Amino acid sequence: MQEVTNQQIQSCLHCQANLLPNQEKFCCRGCEFVFKTIQNLGLNNFYQLKDLTLKNTPNNLEPDKSFHYLEDPELSAKILKTFNHEHVEVNFYLPSIHCSACIWILERLPQVTTGIKALRVNFSEAQARIEYDPTIITLPKLASLLHSIGYTPVPVDDMAIKRKNLADKRKSLIQIGIAGLVAVNTMMLNDSLIEANLSGMEDSYRILFMWISAILALPVVTYCALPFYRTAIASLVVGTIHLDLPISIIIILTYLTDLSTIISGGLNIYLDSISCLVFLLLGARYLQHQAVTKARHSSQTAWDLFPDQVTELINGQTIKKRIQELQINDLLQVLPGERVPADGIVIDGESSVDLSFLNGESIPFKIQKDSEVYGGTLNLDGLITVRILAIQQHTRLGKIIEQLKNPVTEKTELEANLDLISRYFVIGVLIAAILTFLFWNFVLPDVAWSRTIALLVITCPCALGLSVPTTIAIAMRQAHQVGLYIKNSGTLQILNKIKNFYFDKTGTLTSGKLQVISANGPDKYYGICQQLACAAPSHPIAITLSNYLASYSSNQLTDLKLYPGKGVFGKDHSDCYFLGSIKWFDELKISIPIESQEIILLNLAKGLSISLVAKNNNLVMWFVLSDTVLEDTASFLKQLEQDHKKISILSGDNQKVVNHLASSFNLPNLIALGDLSHDQKAEIIKNDPETSIMIGDGINDASALQQATLGIGIGGGIEAILESADVYVGRQGLKGIIQLYYIAGQVNKVIKRNLIFSFCYNIIGAGLAFSGYVTPFIAAILMPLSSLIVILSASLTRYTKS
Amino acid sequence: MDIIYLLLPISILLALIGLAAYIWSVKNGQFDDLETPAIRMLFDDQEKKTKKEEDDSSSS
Numbered sequence: 001m002q003e004v005t006n007q008q009i010q011s012c013l014h015c016q017a018n019l020l021p022n023q024e025k026f027c028c029r030g031c032e033f034v035f036k037t038i039q040n041l042g043l044n045n046f047y048q049l050k051d052l053t054l055k056n057t058p059n060n061l062e063p064d065k066s067f068h069y070l071e072d073p074e075l076s077a078k079i080l081k082t083f084n085h086e087h088v089e090v091n092f093y094l095p096s097i098h099c100s101a102c103i104w105i106l107e108r109l110p111q112v113t114t115g116i117k118a119l120r121v122n123f124s125e126a127q128a129r130i131e132y133d134p135t136i137i138t139l140p141k142l143a144s145l146l147h148s149i150g151y152t153p154v155p156v157d158d159m160a161i162k163r164k165n166l167a168d169k170r171k172s173l174i175q176i177g178i179a180g181l182v183a184v185n186t187m188m189l190n191d192s193l194i195e196a197n198l199s200g201m202e203d204s205y206r207i208l209f210m211w212i213s214a215i216l217a218l219p220v221v222t223y224c225a226l227p228f229y230r231t232a233i234a235s236l237v238v239g240t241i242h243l244d245l246p247i248s249i250i251i252i253l254t255y256l257t258d259l260s261t262i263i264s265g266g267l268n269i270y271l272d273s274i275s276c277l278v279f280l281l282l283g284a285r286y287l288q289h290q291a292v293t294k295a296r297h298s299s300q301t302a303w304d305l306f307p308d309q310v311t312e313l314i315n316g317q318t319i320k321k322r323i324q325e326l327q328i329n330d331l332l333q334v335l336p337g338e339r340v341p342a343d344g345i346v347i348d349g350e351s352s353v354d355l356s357f358l359n360g361e362s363i364p365f366k367i368q369k370d371s372e373v374y375g376g377t378l379n380l381d382g383l384i385t386v387r388i389l390a391i392q393q394h395t396r397l398g399k400i401i402e403q404l405k406n407p408v409t410e411k412t413e414l415e416a417n418l419d420l421i422s423r424y425f426v427i428g429v430l431i432a433a434i435l436t437f438l439f440w441n442f443v444l445p446d447v448a449w450s451r452t453i454a455l456l457v458i459t460c461p462c463a464l465g466l467s468v469p470t471t472i473a474i475a476m477r478q479a480h481q482v483g484l485y486i487k488n489s490g491t492l493q494i495l496n497k498i499k500n501f502y503f504d505k506t507g508t509l510t511s512g513k514l515q516v517i518s519a520n521g522p523d524k525y526y527g528i529c530q531q532l533a534c535a536a537p538s539h540p541i542a543i544t545l546s547n548y549l550a551s552y553s554s555n556q557l558t559d560l561k562l563y564p565g566k567g568v569f570g571k572d573h574s575d576c577y578f579l580g581s582i583k584w585f586d587e588l589k590i591s592i593p594i595e596s597q598e599i600i601l602l603n604l605a606k607g608l609s610i611s612l613v614a615k616n617n618n619l620v621m622w623f624v625l626s627d628t629v630l631e632d633t634a635s636f637l638k639q640l641e642q643d644h645k646k647i648s649i650l651s652g653d654n655q656k657v658v659n660h661l662a663s664s665f666n667l668p669n670l671i672a673l674g675d676l677s678h679d680q681k682a683e684i685i686k687n688d689p690e691t692s693i694m695i696g697d698g699i700n701d702a703s704a705l706q707q708a709t710l711g712i713g714i715g716g717g718i719e720a721i722l723e724s725a726d727v728y729v730g731r732q733g734l735k736g737i738i739q740l741y742y743i744a745g746q747v748n749k750v751i752k753r754n755l756i757f758s759f760c761y762n763i764i765g766a767g768l769a770f771s772g773y774v775t776p777f778i779a780a781i782l783m784p785l786s787s788l789i790v791i792l793s794a795s796l797t798r799y800t801k802s
Numbered sequence: 803m804d805i806i807y808l809l810l811p812i813s814i815l816l817a818l819i820g821l822a823a824y825i826w827s828v829k830n831g832q833f834d835d836l837e838t839p840a841i842r843m844l845f846d847d848q849e850k851k852t853k854k855e856e857d858d859s860s861s862s
Contacts, residue, residue, distance in 0.1 A: 103841055123838040166834060173828045181821050185814070205806065212810065 037148040041112050043105070067140035067147070069322050070155065076139070079155040086133045087117065091162075092146065092153035097126040105149065113137070113145065128153075165293075172227070172286055179224040179279035186213045186272035190777075197267055210262045210269060217271040221255045225278050227285075241426050243465050249430075250456045251278065254776075257449065270453055273780035277457060280784025284462070288470050288791050291477075310341045313385060330388045334379045342375040343390040351382030366534070418468055425461040425762075432459070436770055451772050458765035458779040463790040467754035471794040475747045478799045484729055484736055484743075491710060491726050493751070495744035498709060500688055501640055502681075504696030505651035505658060506609070507540045508714055508734060510627040514544040517608065520596070521621025527554030529613055529621060532568045532579040535560040541611055541625060542568070545579075564678060578614045582654055583675050590614045596622065607660030609653055634665050636738050641667050648673065650681045650696075650704070682707045695737055712737060739801055746799040754790045761786045 013025045013035055026032040069075070081089040097103070103121045106128055110116045115137030120129045128151075132142055146153045189209045196206055228244045228251065235242035251274050258269040312319045313331040323341050326332075334340050336351065350368045354377060367373060373386055375395035391398075433456045440448035472492065479486055486492065503509050519526075530549035536542035557570035557577065566587075567580015578588065582600070585592070592600070592612070596619065600610050603624050613621035640647055648671040651658045655674030662672035673684070681704040685692050694701065694708035705711030712727045714736070729736025765782065768774040774782070827833070 103838060107842070121838055122835045123841060170828050170831075170833070173833055174825055177821065177824045177828070181817055185817060202803075205803070208806075208810075212814070216814075 033148070041109070041145075041149065043108065043112065067143040069320060070139045070143055075155065075322075080139075086135055087131065088134050089129065089131045090139065090142075090155070092128050092130065092143075092155060094126055094128055094146065094151040094153055097121065097123065097128075097151065102151070106146075106151065109145075116142070172282065172289075175224040175227070176279065176282045176286060179220050179275060179282055182216045182220045182224075183272065183275040183279040186216055186275050187777075189213050189216075190269070190272040193269070203265075207262070207265075213269065213271045214259060214262060217255065217275055220275045220278050221251055224282065225251050227282070228278075241423050243422055243426055243461050246426055246429055246433075246456055246460055247277075247281065247462075250274065250453065250460075254453055268450060270450070270776045273453065273457065273776040276777070277780040277784060280781070281462065281787065284466070284784050284787040284791055287788075287795075288466055291470060291474055291791070291795050311335070326388060326391050328388055328391060332386045332388060334373075334384050334386055336379055336381050336383065338379055340373045340375055340377050340379060340386065342386075342388045343395040344373055344386040344388040346371045346373055346384050347387050349382050349384035351384050352380045354378040354380055418464065422461045422465045425464065429456065429459045429461070432766065432770075447772055450776055451769060453776040454772075454774050454779040455766060455769035457776060457783050458769045458774060459762050460783050461758070461762060462783065463754070463758035463761065463786040466787055467758060467790045467794065468751055470791055471747060471750045471754065471797075474795050474797075475743055475750075475799040479740070479743055482736075482739055482800050484727060484740055486727050486740075492744045492747045494691075495693070495710060495741065496643075496748050497691065498645070498693045499690040500646045500648065500692040502648050502650050502685060502692060502694045502696075502704070502708065504681075504694075504701050504704075504714075505649055505653055505661065506627060508695055509633045509649065509661065510629050514541060514609065514625040514627045516544060516548045517624040517626050519548075519621065519623050520599075521613065523552075525613060525615070525621050526552035528557060528570070528572070528577055529579060529623075531555060531557050532560070532570050532577060532613070535568045535570065536562050541609065542579075544625060545611065545623060566677070576616055578612075580612060581652065582610060582612060583652075583677075585612050585614065585619075588614075590617055590619060592619050601656075604654050604656040605660065607657050607664075609657055629661065629664065630734050632738055633734060636734065636741075637665055637667060637670070640741075641669065646690075647671070648684075650676055650684060650694075652676055652678070652681075678703055695734075712740070742801045743799045746797060750794055750797050750799075754793055757793075758786060758790060 012031050026035065079090055083089065094102075094106070097106070103123060106121050107119055109119050115133050117131040117133060118129075119131075121127070122129070128146075130142065137145075143153045189212060193206060193209055195201075196209075225248070228247045231242050231244040232248040235245065254270050254274050258271055261267075261269055310321060310323055310326060311333040312321055312326075313333050318333055326342060331347070332341060332344070340353070346367055346369055348369065350366075352366045353373060354365075367384070373379075373384070374397060375391075376397035433452050436455050437448050437452040440451050475492055476486060479492075506514075526549050530546055530553050533542040533546035533549065534553075556572050559569075559571040561569045563569065563580070563584070566584040567578060570577045570579075578585070578590065582592075590612075600622065603610060607626075609625045609627060611623040611625065612619060613623075637647055646669065647667070649658055649662060651672075651674045653674055655672075658672045658674035662670050676684075678701055681694075681696075681701060685694055685704055685707040691709040692707075693710040693712065694704045695712045696704060696714065705713060710726050712729065714729055714734070727740060729740065761782075765774070765779070769779060
């Protein structure tokens with residue numbers, strides 16, 4: 001490490017970065033602030049672990065002005081739960097909770113801060129429940145405390161809904177608990193009854209046991225089974241049949257018949273069967289509900305990209321307000337490090353923004369006056385003033401989120417069909433039950449009732465109804481976790497059935513991270529090239545060029561215009577400049593000198609890409625770029641070939657370059673088409689009679705993505721997910737597609753497996769019950785067990801590829 | 803066999819006590835979050851140490 005001369009501290013007390021001569025203890029104000037805050041909270045341990053001595057005097061923490069909005073009485077009423085004037089509870093959503101150390105530091109707060117009585121973190125929901133004393137610490141002060149240690153709080157204002165969900169969850173847990181207890185006890189009593197019937201037991205005991213069973217089962221029939229009755233009645237009201245109907249009928253009918261059996265001195269009762277049935281069914285549904293809720297939760301986290309409070313500029317004065325109060329045409333100030341709260345246009349200031357979540361591009365995008373900015377993007381280095389043009393759901397990010405929310409609720413074709421099938425199935429079961437009863441009542445009246453119950457119980461099509469939605473919900477959740485955004489859940493079911501696969505080349509099959517091999521031409525044009533390249537921030541070649549020439553940046557050009565799939569045009573006074581593909585230059589009739597032509601052709605044959613620059617009608621520069629094929633590309637294409645898919649490469653690049661790439665994969669049936677404009681790509685796909693999938697760049701191939709049965713946008717397209725594509729794979733590129741293909745394969749496998757299982761189960765079960773091989777008790781265990789198997793088989797499967 | 807008349811109510815009573823405890827724990831929110839407690843229990847040792855060190859530093 002660096003030498004330490006005299007007693008002067010040479011590294012920052014907080015981050016240990018080297019200090020400049022004019023700095024005393026901290027390298028920046030940020031470190032100083034964090035240091036003091038950590039000290040104020042008495043969390044010195046942090047530095048002791050880093051072997052640093054502390055010589056700083058703590059000072060009192062002032063509430064950050066920005067959290068004054070929390071004092072708004074309307075908001076407080078929504079988010080606070082008041083026990084008495086010294087005891088208030090608030091729930092904060094802390095998006096930055098991400099690891100177990102976060103729990104540690106947050107739950108330490110009550111010990112080190114007076115006024116905070118208790119703090120509990122819910123890790124999976126990234127929320128903290130805080131009980132505090134408002135006479136000691138005010139809500140804004142509490143919020144700024146959390147903010148200062150890096151957990152900016154967002155008040156949870158849908159608490160009413162949350163409390164209801166929580167209450168529902170607790171209620172179903174209690175119902176499951178009661179049903180379980182009753183099931184076990186009635187089973188025990190019934191066992192002794194069966195023994196008693198064989199060995200002979202005094203009638204008084206038998207009647208006692210029966211009555212105890214009946215009393216125990218009463219809460220199950222009246223309270224625990226309520227959810228089934230409710231759906232059954234609701235479905236009858238709207239005129240359809242739900243699978244809860246036969247369940248309700250079984251429960252009520254069995255209970256009433258058993259009561260009459262007890263009164264009339266009969267021998268066989270089935271109270272243990274129905275208790276067990278209710279218990280296991282409730283349990284299975286609880287598990288399924290949890291899985292689906294979790295899946296839904298994961299698609300809403302993107303809202304975190306919006307800041308909670310914004311700085312409005314009114315007559316030169318800044319005022320903080322909540323994002324919900326934002327209106328179109330408001331003027332907002334966005335500081336460096338803040339996220340832009342809504343879509344708008346920059347009216348003052350210069351900065352660069354991180355657009356990575358929208359286009360997958362990690363290189364900052366420069367903005368200046370009149371540039372458009374999008375809600376959720378991170379402002380990196382300058383203060384900008386923005387006029388708001390669209391807010392909330394109407395922003396680009398908002399629309400993406402809205403579309404991502406739909407898939408879980410939207411039913412796919414297969415699900416709709418299954419609903420229909422299970423409806424007919426229910427009717428079939430009811431008819432079969434009546435026939436069984438009539439048949440056995442005529443042949444062998446003693447067993448008629450028990451066989452009917454067994455049949456009704458065992459054939460309940462629960463497994464059938466649960467299998468598809470559970471599988472889809474869990475697969476979607478796992479897909480979210482690996483960064484795939486699927487607009488329509490049906491995608492997962494149709495992907496594997498699609499026959500023709502179309503790929504874009506640059507950035508899809510290849511890495512898209514090109515390297516400039518040579519720049520041929522006088523360097524006085526470098527600045528112009530750089531500015532032209534910047535005008536196409538989504539095209540991989542343009543990005544490469546603008547980075548390559550970053551040090552030559554200029555802004556002498558005006559009237560910059562992007563021709564998608566062709567190139568960029570710009571004007572310097574009377575001179576026109578063009579940067580683009582060979583094909584575009586042919587169209588523009590810009591001639592290429594013969595000596596350059598030869599070298600260019602040679603490079604093309606080697607599979608290298610060429611970008612040309614012209615001033616007016618003369619070629620002044622050309623760039624040679626190389627691109628590397630992604631390592632997974634070849635094996636993925638091979639797999640597609642094995643699955644009998646027809647693969648085509650559609651590229652705007654030169655035909656020779658595309659041929660070179662295609663031959664490197666060594667697949668005889670691969671079709672390679674180059675020199676295509678994006679309209680031609682769309683045309684090819686449109687004329688394809690088979691189902692097709694297009695995988696390409698979100699912006700440049702938008703029309704082709706739309707024409708395909710299924711369009712998949714690879715990072716680089718905001719519009720990709722909004723309009724043209726069904727799936728957005730962010731910055732993962734082909735890796736995301738491979739993952740998606742795998743997930744779709746897994747989903748189909750699991751659905752098929754589950755459907756086959758539940759059909760076989762129902763048919764075999766019905767036969768066994770009819771012929772009396774299955775008693776009602778065994779049926780009551782088998783039926784929920786089949787649902788459980790389906791749910792477990794869906795939720796234990798790993799859909800994603802590691 | 804008359805002992806049954808005593809044993810049955812006792813066993814049912816025991817079951818009801820268990821049920822009451824379960825219902826209490828559910829209403830108390832012990833089943834609301836099953837993920838965090840699993841992580842939280844790992845901090846216990848560290849917590850005591852921190853507290854002790856804090857006492858030391860505050861007394862000095």
